[in-house]
Amino acid sequence: MKIILISLALTMWVLATNLGYSQETEEISVVIEQLEEKKEDVVNAEKRALKQDIERINYQFEKQEITFEEVETLKKLSAEKHALNIENKVAILDNQISLIKRNGEIDLNDNMGKIEIGIGAVDKEGDFLVGVKINDGKQHKRKYDRRTTCGLVFSFGLNNVATEGESLNDSDFKIWGSRYAEFGFSFKTRVFKESNFLRFRYGLSIQKNGLKPTDNRYFVETGSQTELQVYPTDLNKSKFRIDNLVIPIYFEIGPSKKIEKHDHIRYSTRRQFKFGFGGYAGLRLSSRQKLKYNDGNSNVKEKLIGRYNTNNVIYGLGAYIGAGDVSLYAKYDLNTIFKDNPIAQRNISLGLRWDWY
Numbered sequence: 118m119k120i121i122l123i124s125l126a127l128t129m130w131v132l133a134t135n136l137g138y139s140q141e142t143e144e145i146s147v148v149i150e151q152l153e154e155k156k157e158d159v160v161n162a163e164k165r166a167l168k169q170d171i172e173r174i175n176y177q178f179e180k181q182e183i184t185f186e187e188v189e190t191l192k193k194l195s196a197e198k199h200a201l202n203i204e205n206k207v208a209i210l211d212n213q214i215s216l217i218k219r220n221g222e223i224d225l226n227d228n229m230g231k232i233e234i235g236i237g238a239v240d241k242e243g244d245f246l247v248g249v250k251i252n253d254g255k256q257h258k259r260k261y262d263r264r265t266t267c268g269l270v271f272s273f274g275l276n277n278v279a280t281e282g283e284s285l286n287d288s289d290f291k292i293w294g295s296r297y298a299e300f301g302f303s304f305k306t307r308v309f310k311e312s313n314f315l316r317f318r319y320g321l322s323i324q325k326n327g328l329k330p331t332d333n334r335y336f337v338e339t340g341s342q343t344e345l346q347v348y349p350t351d352l353n354k355s356k357f358r359i360d361n362l363v364i365p366i367y368f369e370i371g372p373s374k375k376i377e378k379h380d381h382i383r384y385s386t387r388r389q390f391k392f393g394f395g396g397y398a399g400l401r402l403s404s405r406q407k408l409k410y411n412d413g414n415s416n417v418k419e420k421l422i423g424r425y426n427t428n429n430v431i432y433g434l435g436a437y438i439g440a441g442d443v444s445l446y447a448k449y450d451l452n453t454i455f456k457d458n459p460i461a462q463r464n465i466s467l468g469l470r471w472d473w474y
Contacts, residue, residue, distance in 0.1 A: 145217060152210050152217075159206045163199040166379035170195040173377075259381050265306040266474050270365075272299040272446050274468015276326050278454065281461040289345055294329035297466045303365070305474060313375070313384035318367040318393060323402075324431075326464050327358045336406055336425055341457040343426045353416075354409035359454070359464075361431045363399030386474070388441045397448070398432040428452045437470050446470035 174191045177183045183191070276297035277290055285292075301322030308315040330336070334345040335355045348355065371391035373384045404427045408419040433451045437444035450464040 149214055149217060152214050156207050156210050159210070160203055162380065163203045163206075167195060167199040169379060170199075261381050263381075263383065264310075265304055267302060267304050268472060268474035270299070270301050270303045270320065270322060270470070270472055272468055272470040273297065274446070274466060276328065276464065276466045278328065279449070279463045279465045285465075289331055289334070291329040291331055296327050297468065298325045299323065299470075301365075303472065305369070307384065313373040313386075314370060316369040318365070318369050318395070320365060322363055322365055322397070324361040324363055324397075324399075325358060326361070326466065327356055329354075329356050335408060338423070338425055341426060343455045343458065348408070348410070350410045350412065352408060352410050354407065356407045357405075357425075358407070359404050359427060360402040361399055362402050363397040363431055365395065365397040365435065367393040367395030367435065367437075369393040386441070390440050391444065392436075392438045393444070394436045396432065396434045398430075401427060401429050401431055426455050426457060428454065428456050433464075439470070442471050442473060444470045444472070 171192055174183070174188055174195070178185070178188045274297060275292065276295045277285060277288055277292065279285070280288070299322050301320055303318055303320030303322075306317045306319075307313050308317055330345055333348055333352050333355070335348050335352070336343055336357050337346045369391055370393075371386065372389050373386045374389065376383045376385055404423060404425045406419075406421040406423075406425075408417075408421070410417055431450065431452055433449050435446070435448035437446040439445055446466075446468055448466045453461045453463055455462065
């Protein structure tokens with residue numbers, strides 16, 4: 118019985134070893150086949166690059182930027198360059214194949230990957246990083262023309278209320294004490310195929326509109342209306358805030374720099390003038406009020422969360438003008454702040470805006 122068990126264990130070990138060896142051999146064959154295919158990709162990519170070089174040289178000749186002799190010289194240099202590129206790249210792949218065949222294993226130290234982390238950084242590919250980018254070390258085909266990009270949007274500045282029949286000079290709210298902030302992500306899509314002069318902007322943002330009443334007042338709900346009343350105690354702070362979730366939609370115009378490479382083209386708006394106009398629509402997330410005062414014994418902080426008869430649906434107009442990442446930004450709510458108040462009041466904001474792509 119003992120001999121039978123030992124024989125059975127040896128048989129299973131031999132089968133497992135052969136199975137593992139078979140799987141490893143199959144993996145090596147697949148890798149070699151992929152490397153062989155990559156050689157063909159290298160040749161095709163260099164041929165495309167050579168064709169683009171020749172088209173660019175012909176275009177320069179048509180525009181009379183270079184002479185016929187210069188055309189012939191540039192074409193010859195380009196052909197030599199891409200021929201050497203093919204020779205060198207194919208040689209590297211052949212060496213990899215020989216190394217795998219000779220050692221009978223895949224070198225795991227080859228094509229090591231890496232992880233890039235960043236917010237607002239630009240990697241060596243020229244892509245804007247938002248979060249984590251994992252590079253697995255493999256050669257991925259780069260998209261030749263990327264018409265849509267994604268980035269971050271942040272803005273802050275002064276906030277106030279446009280009251281029907283009144284000017285901002287007569288506002289019930291502190292000019293410098295009332296502020297807003299907006300942050301979110303945004304997509305930017307080139308409208309025309311061959312031009313980046315007009316872009317379509319859309320995304321998702323959170324708006325925080327704050328108001329600080331004057332003359333020791335705070336907001337009070339009186340039935341279906343909301344009004345400012347004098348607080349019975351001296352207030353150290355009185356602040357009212359509405360948070361909204363909105364979808365901004367803008368058209369953006371302005372010049373851009375076209376970056377042409379042999380395997381891709383990109384349009385860069387860095388340090389370029391831009392003007393955007395459009396609007397936004399969304400929903401109210403919350404309404405809250407913060408009060409600070411001294412009751413005679415200690416400092417008291419109150420946070421009051423309620424509806425305050427505010428409108429649930431938010432929509433308005435916005436525009437910005439600037440250069441590069443920074444712009445002067447203004448937005449105006451078309452909806453009234455309070456639903457049933459007899460005098461229409463609408464939120465208005467002015468500040469700075471940052472767009473990172």
